[in-house]
Amino acid sequence: MDNKIKNTIDILSQLDSYEALFYHQNTEIALPSIDELREIVALTRKILFPGYFENLTIHSESVRYYIGVQIEKLKSSLTKQIYAGLCFSENYDDKLKYQDLAKQIALQFIEKLPTLREVLSTDIEAAYNGDPAANSKSEVILCYPAIRAISNYRIAHELLLLNVPIIPRIITEMAHSETGIDIHPGAKIGRYFTIDHGTGVVIGETSIIGDNVKLYQGVTLGAKSFPLDAEGNPIKGILRHPIIEDNVIVYSNSTILGRITIGKNSIIGGNIWVDKDIPAGTKLIQKK
């Protein structure tokens, strides 16, 4: 065996070399699984949009069978992943307690599905109505990256409200990777929300978005600066992202920064940098 390799293994195995980058697993508890979370999102999509994502005839008489089975599967997978998330993020102490908690949260999430479906149907309508290139709602449901990103966000947001750690962020990062749209699960977003094209959109953790808002590609709803704590690090959790009121449109590549408010019915043109409140009904265009 090569001496340099041996030496490298030695260095890499010294505690001080890896301890900051080390996760001490417990044998009996699996890590959160990105593959299973992908499956959970796919299952949820199958329940919410029956008939679109699986080769299976469903009709009004069999839809109940179909949804019944998918919900049983969802309950089982989601319980496992929530449990994995709890154990990953918290100081592990009581296995049974977390198993019960995970089960309870999974049930609470399932109860939210009818509402999720209802809200997503408004997003689909907004995407279809707002895009002259859209030929049908079917095309929107099947192909539009915005619908994929918004679905993941709405699922993740519900899990975050139920205090599930880590899992919501993994779910929105999946959509981020697939679509280039980065919505933090903590953001609050109203009905009839749509994003056109989408690559580069960023919606920060404490953003609040009203109903009927449309964003174009490259739009950032970000934080301007962070108050630092005594040690010079940003204070976690501070309200630092914009409030976008109802019926606002923000065109491509504009950047809206800080806990400011963009008033109702405003239009923000493309490639603009906004860090002050904008009164309702304003039409803001880049100067030349």
Next chain:
Amino acid sequence: MDNKIKNTIDILSQLDSYEALFYHQNTEIALPSIDELREIVALTRKILFPGYFENLTIHSESVRYYIGVQIEKLKSSLTKQIYAGLCFSENYDDKLKYQDLAKQIALQFIEKLPTLREVLSTDIEAAYNGDPAANSKSEVILCYPAIRAISNYRIAHELLLLNVPIIPRIITEMAHSETGIDIHPGAKIGRYFTIDHGTGVVIGETSIIGDNVKLYQGVTLGAKSFPLDAEGNPIKGILRHPIIEDNVIVYSNSTILGRITIGKNSIIGGNIWVDKDIPAGTKLIQKK
């Protein structure tokens, strides 16, 4: 069984809850398959660039065997997916008619392959010549996301011209997800086209791009506003995206909006918002 789950299944199974989000499949007709479409794009790439995407020795005497087999495979898969697309998008009435139509279209697409190859070779040349970081054309063919995105677009565009529904959009969205480059299959794009880096590029449905055009990352060729119909919805299919004439370069993150014309040989600097015609030979830079 938990009562709340039962209740949730009940709600999710009520017709008015799902009918707007429901696709009523016909048992005998498969949905368009994203996996098979990915395979179709891979097959086409293998035919157009022999030797790059499969571990198999091909030489001048065996290239005919290789292409012969790949074209038979392409014909068969493409026929199936075009048929799936037709049935998904149209009011299904006559199975045999669509099967024949799908076969015919697949053959017509195959006849376009020599032209496709010829045009793509100009794109590769443009990418190689235009990028000081490119070490060889091989590197461009194998690694450059722009070549991947432009290949998918050129395949999708031919299918759109042959009136194939939904499939072209799925093919360009695949490339969008992989590369962050969003080219609508309806756009018309000339020879020697290249995109550098590419993430965030958007090229709208009715855009027209001449020969020898280069775009940088984050460039939008978008629509400014949409004329609304009587019910306040955008009128579908209106000409609303820019015309970019030959030899134009658009630097990163610029936004060109509306049915305007950027004249030949112009250079548009980065981070600019353009919504008026630009005469040929103009050099436009962001003011400071």
Next chain:
Amino acid sequence: MDNKIKNTIDILSQLDSYEALFYHQNTEIALPSIDELREIVALTRKILFPGYFENLTIHSESVRYYIGVQIEKLKSSLTKQIYAGLCFSENYDDKLKYQDLAKQIALQFIEKLPTLREVLSTDIEAAYNGDPAANSKSEVILCYPAIRAISNYRIAHELLLLNVPIIPRIITEMAHSETGIDIHPGAKIGRYFTIDHGTGVVIGETSIIGDNVKLYQGVTLGAKSFPLDAEGNPIKGILRHPIIEDNVIVYSNSTILGRITIGKNSIIGGNIWVDKDIPAGTKLIQKK
């Protein structure tokens, strides 16, 4: 057999039709494999961050076993891929020579792993400290696309320094596709480097970045214009990208072009186009 298909096969099989797009493989030498390179990156990540990316209990007594096995696997896979890269890119002449060279380079890369781990730990610290939305370093390691992109870059950069062709670019393009962050493996980047959100970031081949630099989504470190050679093509390898000194922050969607220097401790606001040197300590904001 359809005559048109026969005809198409004929055209596609003519040497002048495919020769510019043809790679003449040698039977006994595999092409670089994207799947194996993905595996190599995953292996490296498992070695650097033990316990995060596999369901396996590792503790201080078994970490050496774990790292020992993973390094043997890495050595074997990496040797194969480096060999594939050498054969793909160079005029193939002496199989044994390249096999030996590949093995040597793989060993040299492995010796760099302790340094790689140490530098990546500074990046993780920077990401955690700089993001109020980050709940823990675990979350940063597991979910943050910036960490994924920077890891791939740092691996690819080491391979580039060891003169491995094509492979480094494939590795950074993988991260580009997953995260929308495009870092050329040739760039030089200091410690405590972080990128927030990241989609659309471009860091060009000859960029130099100091310690403790933070970039936001959509930032370009690009080239302004390329000196052309006698035939009108860009001269390869010229120094053409910016130098970003220590402690600089660049906000979203700004574009910094050319071999200019952004001095220490400067802050560049969002949506700005910069093509001149900026003195240390400057705060540059978009005018309105």
Next chain:
Amino acid sequence: MDNKIKNTIDILSQLDSYEALFYHQNTEIALPSIDELREIVALTRKILFPGYFENLTIHSESVRYYIGVQIEKLKSSLTKQIYAGLCFSENYDDKLKYQDLAKQIALQFIEKLPTLREVLSTDIEAAYNGDPAANSKSEVILCYPAIRAISNYRIAHELLLLNVPIIPRIITEMAHSETGIDIHPGAKIGRYFTIDHGTGVVIGETSIIGDNVKLYQGVTLGAKSFPLDAEGNPIKGILRHPIIEDNVIVYSNSTILGRITIGKNSIIGGNIWVDKDIPAGTKLIQKK
């Protein structure tokens, strides 16, 4: 290209070289798929034995959902495979006619499922009661190769009765390969049938087996000799295998040949060759 290889391709491509071994597929019709047939058998098993072959909680309130969905899936897959079988085996003439026929047959098969389940439950009881090594019926259902072979046979036999070509044979050959038990789908087998160990058992096409029969490993129910037709070939379909009446046991490696009858309640010892009728109640042992 090596001349010998070229030459070999030439020879292998001459019509008279391959025509006896050639299947001229029709592009639009898939071959019967062994993988899908495996899936169909697995689906049937899930319907017949709920809860044993999938990680999913099923209880009395959800069993209907579960079975409803599995039957929809079975209908769809089975229709496709029956259609493939019809087209493979018959002179293809009318695509639509075969599609309708396949659908009808699939429905008729599904109606047989309750009877299939009832009969299989008697086989399981027989296996459990007859084997002192069996710890529970669960173990029998989950592990016993005889149950696997008999299930495949009973499924295949129903399909054969519905005049499905080729598919039944593929299904019994699957079980033959997994278990070493070769039951021709044409055999007629009563209730409470069991096979112990099973490797090497052969049950010929025209065998008739009563209720409550038990066979041990290596038992053959075969044909003695075949009447030849004018050209010296065996006449197809002649009754040539034994009739085994109720309550018979045949011990290991015995061979029973020809259209003879083994009378009720008989016991045939191991390693015996029987080619004459055996009266009811006989106990036949190998002489020494």
Next chain:
Amino acid sequence: MDNKIKNTIDILSQLDSYEALFYHQNTEIALPSIDELREIVALTRKILFPGYFENLTIHSESVRYYIGVQIEKLKSSLTKQIYAGLCFSENYDDKLKYQDLAKQIALQFIEKLPTLREVLSTDIEAAYNGDPAANSKSEVILCYPAIRAISNYRIAHELLLLNVPIIPRIITEMAHSETGIDIHPGAKIGRYFTIDHGTGVVIGETSIIGDNVKLYQGVTLGAKSFPLDAEGNPIKGILRHPIIEDNVIVYSNSTILGRITIGKNSIIGGNIWVDKDIPAGTKLIQKK
């Protein structure tokens, strides 16, 4: 929806139709997984025969790393499957108790590995020495079905001694399906055991086999008749299979039945039926 299908679903969902064939899973407990058990057998094989079953260089200095990691993996997978087996077979009452028990048993099994390796090395020697067609021990380890079947048996037997339910039987049935050799995990088998060809061999639950025994294909060590209990069913667990003493050879297709003893150094010819004690040193041949 077809009325007959609805009707079939109704019948199949009635409790009395499925209750004898139903396994009522507990959501949180997975069924024993045949795929994971296959993986466990493969892992064990990798530990026992280092270097044969994985593309990885192992040498005297790295063998410890390799075995260390494989044993950690084995511990984790085996614990899960033993737990699944316990829950499947026993009246489930205390989840934590079974989890602890499973972990303990897995550890006890791991402690048996050195002995397992030592005994298997005698089997390999016997196979190599006894077969003139064997070219090397490597060939025996890599290709011989007998080694595969005996390995699975020896693993399963250890688990049975540790009172693991169901799992041992699944492991020997895997080998039965792959090799046609059916060894019950309850049998007791000495050192230097070998089976030639093997298809059709059956070794019953209470068989005892000495050292240095060789069986040929088709040999049965079976039970002659079972004492019945009051209800006419076989009494479980009775000693009913043969004792084969040291240095015995049994040629192909012979059947040895009942709790009889075949004395040391005997040779049993092929196609023989034996149901009486055979004194040591006997040579028994089929009469003609």
Next chain:
Amino acid sequence: MDNKIKNTIDILSQLDSYEALFYHQNTEIALPSIDELREIVALTRKILFPGYFENLTIHSESVRYYIGVQIEKLKSSLTKQIYAGLCFSENYDDKLKYQDLAKQIALQFIEKLPTLREVLSTDIEAAYNGDPAANSKSEVILCYPAIRAISNYRIAHELLLLNVPIIPRIITEMAHSETGIDIHPGAKIGRYFTIDHGTGVVIGETSIIGDNVKLYQGVTLGAKSFPLDAEGNPIKGILRHPIIEDNVIVYSNSTILGRITIGKNSIIGGNIWVDKDIPAGTKLIQKK
């Protein structure tokens, strides 16, 4: 870490514990791969029986393309596996020499394909003519385990004649596992060979079988006893299996042992033990 586990790892890592069961791989040389060999057999089957084993339309004009590509693939895979086999079995000394040798052997094998196809077509005819249950030659090619076993044997036999080590045995063991038919690659077998049902058939290394021979399930062509060398081990490679002349039928479960000759046109009944020469034209039946 548990002390007992540590201790077990220690024992298992001591050289004398594993050295007899250890294969010292060379990093750069892969082990023979069962998956790739399975693929090689499948490829060969696709070449020999065009149209049966892949969903692809082939007609007289495209068959040449199809066979051309499959032969290139076969050449490449087979070269790799032959090389792996040579390195596994021989004292490795000169990598380049073995690479060349492997390539040459692969080419020689490919030249045998037309003969292989011709002989296999006689086997198929024999199977079809000899089985009253066979509905068509298509069914025989697609479903009959005998054809699968004989194909693997004939492929393996050619490789053995070309002095390829280990690989031929792996290929016949694959068929053994799938069909229960164990034909040693060293046996010599004439044309029009068929096996009915087949489970349990064993054909030893030095067997010679004439034309037009038919075997039933469970037939053994074995060795009676082996001359031992000075150390008491069987002498390798001695002629010890039967010669079966033309037109012989052997019924189920009979055992023919030793270098004896079964004369032309003989019929051997079932369950018989034969260890003496049988004159031509004999009809041998079990006595009762």
